[in-house]
Amino acid sequence: QVQLVESGGGLVQAGGSLRLSCAASGRTFSRYAMGWFRQAPGKEREFVSAISWTGGSTDYANSVKGRFTISRDNARKTVYLQMNSLNPEDTAVYYCAARTLSYASSRMRDYDYWGQGTQVTVSS
Secondary structure, three states, X not given: OOOEEEEOOEEEEOOOOEEEEEEEOOOOHXXXXXXXXXXXXXXXXXXXXXXXXXXXXXXXXXXXXOOEEEEEEOOOOEEEEEEOOOOHHHOXXXXXXXXXXXXXXXXXXHOOEEOOOEEEEEEO
């Protein structure tokens, strides 16, 4: 069983930055690929970014490419999402997810564990 706890969300002005963290429990964290998804009010949950178990492979949604960076620290059992140049369209609840396979995926159904989410609000 894996438990995921997100943190780092908050209110930021357009153009600002935030760094989200996702702390995981479980001894096999280093073998899991990790992903970030988000859900804006009235919209479907969507893929944001993913990272393989080694961190050597990453993937991003087109809407965040060049602005967001995913990384992980397996010793700390934590995955990060650095978000720069935020705009109001980035406002959403951000969810961390883990899959019990090593390679990254952009598909929600590929993930086995989910956190409770952290709210990110970007004001214009």
